[in-house]
Amino acid sequence: MSNSDYLAALGYVYLGQIVAFAFCQLLLLQPNNRVHIFYWQLASGFSALSILGAPHILTVFSSQDLIEWAGFSSLVGGLFRYVALSFRTKGLTHDYWSKAFAMAAVVGTPFALAPALAEYRLLIASVVGVAISVACFLALLRNRYWANENELGRRIVLAGMAVSIIALAVRGLTSYPLGDDRLFVGASMLQIRAMELLVVISIFLQIGFFGMLVNRRDKEAKFADRRNVRVWQRSAILAQRGRNMRELAKQRLDLIQLLTHEVRQPINNAQASLQSITPDLDKLPSISDRANYALDRAKGSLDGITRALSNVIVASTLVADDQNWFRQQTDAMEILEMARLDCSNANRKRIVVAPPDQHIFIECVPTLLRVALHNLLEHALSVADAGENISVSVTVDSVQLGVLFTISGNMNPQKMEEIDASRDLREKGRASPQMTSSGLFVANLIAQNHLGECSIETDNPDVTKIIFLVRQ
Amino acid sequence: MPDRQSGRSSGVEHNLAKVGVEGSNPFARSKLSPKRIGEFMIENAPKNICIVDDDGDFVEFLGQFLNARGLEAKGFGAAEALLKSGDLAAFDFFILDLGLPGIDGVDLITLIRQHSSAGILVISGRMGADAFNSALTAGADMFVNKPVRFDQVYNAIASVCRRMTMRSVRNASWTLDGRRSQFVSPLGAIVDLTAIELMILHRLCADTTTPVSRHDLAEVAGLVQSVDDRNLDSAIFRLRRKIENVTDQPSPLKTLHGFGYQVTEAVEVVAKPDEV
Numbered sequence: 001m002s003n004s005d006y007l008a009a010l011g012y013v014y015l016g017q018i019v020a021f022a023f024c025q026l027l028l029l030q031p032n033n034r035v036h037i038f039y040w041q042l043a044s045g046f047s048a049l050s051i052l053g054a055p056h057i058l059t060v061f062s063s064q065d066l067i068e069w070a071g072f073s074s075l076v077g078g079l080f081r082y083v084a085l086s087f088r089t090k091g092l093t094h095d096y097w098s099k100a101f102a103m104a105a106v107v108g109t110p111f112a113l114a115p116a117l118a119e120y121r122l123l124i125a126s127v128v129g130v131a132i133s134v135a136c137f138l139a140l141l142r143n144r145y146w147a148n149e150n151e152l153g154r155r156i157v158l159a160g161m162a163v164s165i166i167a168l169a170v171r172g173l174t175s176y177p178l179g180d181d182r183l184f185v186g187a188s189m190l191q192i193r194a195m196e197l198l199v200v201i202s203i204f205l206q207i208g209f210f211g212m213l214v215n216r217r218d219k220e221a222k223f224a225d226r227r228n229v230r231v232w233q234r235s236a237i238l239a240q241r242g243r244n245m246r247e248l249a250k251q252r253l254d255l256i257q258l259l260t261h262e263v264r265q266p267i268n269n270a271q272a273s274l275q276s277i278t279p280d281l282d283k284l285p286s287i288s289d290r291a292n293y294a295l296d297r298a299k300g301s302l303d304g305i306t307r308a309l310s311n312v313i314v315a316s317t318l319v320a321d322d323q324n325w326f327r328q329q330t331d332a333m334e335i336l337e338m339a340r341l342d343c344s345n346a347n348r349k350r351i352v353v354a355p356p357d358q359h360i361f362i363e364c365v366p367t368l369l370r371v372a373l374h375n376l377l378e379h380a381l382s383v384a385d386a387g388e389n390i391s392v393s394v395t396v397d398s399v400q401l402g403v404l405f406t407i408s409g410n411m412n413p414q415k416m417e418e419i420d421a422s423r424d425l426r427e428k429g430r431a432s433p434q435m436t437s438s439g440l441f442v443a444n445l446i447a448q449n450h451l452g453e454c455s456i457e458t459d460n461p462d463v464t465k466i467i468f469l470v471r472q
Numbered sequence: 473m474p475d476r477q478s479g480r481s482s483g484v485e486h487n488l489a490k491v492g493v494e495g496s497n498p499f500a501r502s503k504l505s506p507k508r509i510g511e512f513m514i515e516n517a518p519k520n521i522c523i524v525d526d527d528g529d530f531v532e533f534l535g536q537f538l539n540a541r542g543l544e545a546k547g548f549g550a551a552e553a554l555l556k557s558g559d560l561a562a563f564d565f566f567i568l569d570l571g572l573p574g575i576d577g578v579d580l581i582t583l584i585r586q587h588s589s590a591g592i593l594v595i596s597g598r599m600g601a602d603a604f605n606s607a608l609t610a611g612a613d614m615f616v617n618k619p620v621r622f623d624q625v626y627n628a629i630a631s632v633c634r635r636m637t638m639r640s641v642r643n644a645s646w647t648l649d650g651r652r653s654q655f656v657s658p659l660g661a662i663v664d665l666t667a668i669e670l671m672i673l674h675r676l677c678a679d680t681t682t683p684v685s686r687h688d689l690a691e692v693a694g695l696v697q698s699v700d701d702r703n704l705d706s707a708i709f710r711l712r713r714k715i716e717n718v719t720d721q722p723s724p725l726k727t728l729h730g731f732g733y734q735v736t737e738a739v740e741v742v743a744k745p746d747e748v
Contacts, residue, residue, distance in 0.1 A: 257598075257599070257600070261597050261598075264597060264618070264619065265527070265597065267619065268527070268530065268597070268618050268619045269527065269529045269530065271619055271621075272529055272530050272533040272534070272622075273529065273533065275533065275537070275621060275622055276533040276536060276537065306619040310599065310617070310619075313599045313600075314599060317599060317600045317601070324601065325601045325604060325605065326601075326604065326605045326608050326609075327726070327727070328608070329722035329723075329726075330722075331631070334627070334631050337627055338616070338624055338627065338628075341621050341623050341624045341627070342621070342624070358716070358717050358720070359716060359717075359720055359721070360716070361716050361721075361722040361723070363726065363727055365604065366614075366615070367599070367604055367615055367616070367617050370617070371617075396713055398706075398709065398710070398713075401702075401705055401706060401709045451729065472709055472712065472727065
C-alpha cells in the first residue's frame with residue numbers, strides 16, 4: 001500500500017469512527033445532555049471537515065483552498081469540543097485557567113487563515129491546538145457535571161487530551177520554521193505518524209466521551225431513584241402522620257361521644273322518669289302550681305343539658321367525620337314535629353306551625369335535621385319577646401331548588417346581635433363555635449352538610465325570620 | 473317487671489301490663505286523616521310491639537306509655553332474650569337500641585329482616601354516620617336519636633307505619649306510560665308528564681340499578697347545559713314536586729350529589745316515548 005493510500009485509509013477510519021460514535025451518542029440523547037452532545041458533534045464535524053480538505057484523502061474534494069481552511073476548521077472544532085466538555089447544566093464551568101487558554105485559542109485561531117502567515121500555518125495550528133487541548137483538559141478536570149463515582153470515561157478523555165497536548169507540542173516543534181513540514185497531512189514519516197496518532201487519540205476521545213455520557217446518565221438515574229425514594233419516604237411519613245392525626249381525632253371524638261353518652265344516659269333516664277310520672281301528676285287535683293313549676297324547671301334544665309350534649313356530639317361528628325351520611329326521603333313535617341317535641345312543654349306551646357297544604361318530602365339526614373331545627377326553634381324562642389309566639393312554616397322554593405323552614409316572630413333586636421354575628425361569620429364561609437352559640441353553629445354545619453344555608457331576614461322591623469334551606 | 477332499683481336489666485324480659493284506657497285507643501279511629509300538628513294518627517297500628525334496649529327504665533316507661541296509648545308492648549333487655557323467647561314472629565313492630573350487650577343492634581336488625589317485614593324503629597344514643605348508615609343498611613325503617621320523648625316515639629311509630637302502608641302496595645311498582653305521558657304511582661295516582669319530564673324519567677327508568685349522569689340526562693331531555701346544570705336540576709325539582717303533590721308520597725328519584733340522579737324503586741315501562 002502506498003503512503004497516499006495509507007493516509008486515505010487513515011482518513012476514512014477517522015471519518016468512519018466520527019460518524020459511528022455520533023450515532024452512538026445520539027442514542028444517549030436526553031434533555032440534560034443535549035447541549036454537550038450537540039457541541040461535541042459540532043466539534044467532530046469541523047474536525048472531519050479539516051481532514052476532508054487534505055489532498056491525500058478525498059481527492060474529489062481536495063483543493064488548495066480547502067487545505068487553507070483545514071487548520072482553521074480543526075481549531076474551531078477544538079473550541080467546540082472545549083464548550084462540550086466545559087458546559088455544565090447551565091453555562092460554562094467557572095475555571096479561570098481553562099477560560100484563559102480558551103480565550104487565547106479564540107484569539108489565535110484566525111491567524112491560521114491569514115495568507116501572510118500561510119508558511120507558519122502548521123506551527124500556528126499546533127500552538128493554538130495545544131492551548132485548546134490544555135483548556136479542554138482543565139475544563140474537564142474542573143467541571144463537576146462530569147464528576148462521577150465511575151471515572152473511567154473521564155480519565156480516558158483526560159489521558160487523550162494529555163497525549164494530544166504532547167503530540168501537538170511535538171508537531172509544533174517539528175513544523176516550519178523549526179522543521180520542514182508545512183502541512184499536518186502529508187507523505188513524510190512524521191506526518192504519517194502524526195495522522196496515525198490523531199486517529200488513535202480521536203477514537204479514545206470518542207470512547208471516553210461516550211463513557212462519560214453513560215456514566216452521567218447512570219448518575220442521574222441514581223439521583224432520580226434517590227429522589228423518588230426520598231419523595232416516597234416523605235409521603236409515607238406524611239401519610240403516617242395523617243393517619244396518626246386521624247386516629248387521634250377519632251379517639252378524641254370517640255372519647256367525647258363516650259363521655260357525652262355516659263352523661264346523657266342518666267339524664268335520659270331522669271327524663272323518662274319525669275315523663276312517666278307527668279300523666280299521674282296531671283290527674284292529681286291538688287298539685288300545687290309551685291310543684292308544677294318545679295317539675296317544668298327540672299324538665300327544662302334536663303332538656304338544656306341534653307341539647308348541649310347532642311350539639312357537642314353532632315358538631316364533633318360533622319367536623320371530624322368524613323363519611324357520607326345516607327339521605328332518606330322524609331316528610332318535612334315529621335322532622336319539624338320531632339324538633340318541636342324536643343322543646344320543653346312551655347316553649348312548645350309558643351310554637352305555631354303552619355302546615356303546608358300538601359306533603360313536602362325532603363331528601364335529607366332526618367336525625368341531623370331534627371337537631372338543627374330544634375336548635376333554631378330554641379334560639380328563636382330565646383330571642384323572641386317574652387311570651388310571644390313564633391311561627392314556623394315549611395315551603396318549597398322553586399328558585400333555590402330546595403325546601404325552606406322559616407321561623408318568624410317578633411324577636412329582640414339586642415338578642416338578635418348574636419344571630420347577626422353568626423351571619424357575618426357564615427358569609428365568610430366559616431363559623432366558629434367560640435363566636436356564637438353552639439346551637440347556631442351546629443345548625444349552620446348541618447345546613448352546609450345539606451348543601452343549604454341558614455340566613456336571617458330582618459327587612460320588616462316587626463318580624464324577624466330565620467330561614468333554613470335544604471337544597472334538593 | 474324489671475327490678476327498678478337495679479336500673480339495667482340485661483337479658484331480662486319485661487312483661488308490660490297493658491294500662492290503656494278502654495275506648496281511648498287512637499288507632500281505632502285512625503284512617504289516613506290529614507295530620508294535625510302534635511297529633512299524629514297511626515294507620516294500621518301494630519298489634520304487638522317489641523322493645524329491645526339494655527336500659528331497663530327506658531323499656532319500662534316506654535312500654536307503659538305505649539300501653540297507655542292502646543299499643544301492646546313487650547320489652548327485652550338484650551337480643552338474646554328476644555331470640556330465646558321464640559316470639560320473634562309474633563311481633564309486627566320493633567323498637568331497638570343499637571348498643572346492646574351480646575348481639576349488637578345492627579345484627580339484630582339483620583336477623584329480624586331475614587324473617588319479617590315488620591316495621592323497625594331504631595332509638596339509639598349513638599350519633600354518627602356509622603350508626604345511622606349501618607342501621608338503615610341493615611333494614612331499619614327509621615332512626616331516632618336519644619334523648620327522645622315518648623310522644624316522639626309514638627310519632628315515629630306512626631311514620632314508620634305510614635311508610636309500611638306504602639311499602640305494602642309497592643309490589644305493584646310505579647308505571648311509566650310513554651304512550652300517554654303518564655307516571656302512575658303504586659297507589660294508582662296519575663302524574664301527567666311534559667315531554668321533557670317523560671324523556672328524563674324514561675332515561676332514568678331504563679336501568680334503575682345504575683345512576684345516570686347529569687350530562688346524559690340533559691342530553692336526552694334536550695336541555696341546554698348551563699355551567700351549573702341548573703336547567704336540569706330545575707326540571708328534576710319540578711318533576712319531584714309534581715309527583716309528590718299528586719301521589720302524596722315521596723318520588724322515587726334520588727339525587728347523587730356531584731354526579732346525577734337515580735330511580736330507587738321498581739318502575740314498569742309500558743311504552744317508550746319514541747314508540748308513541
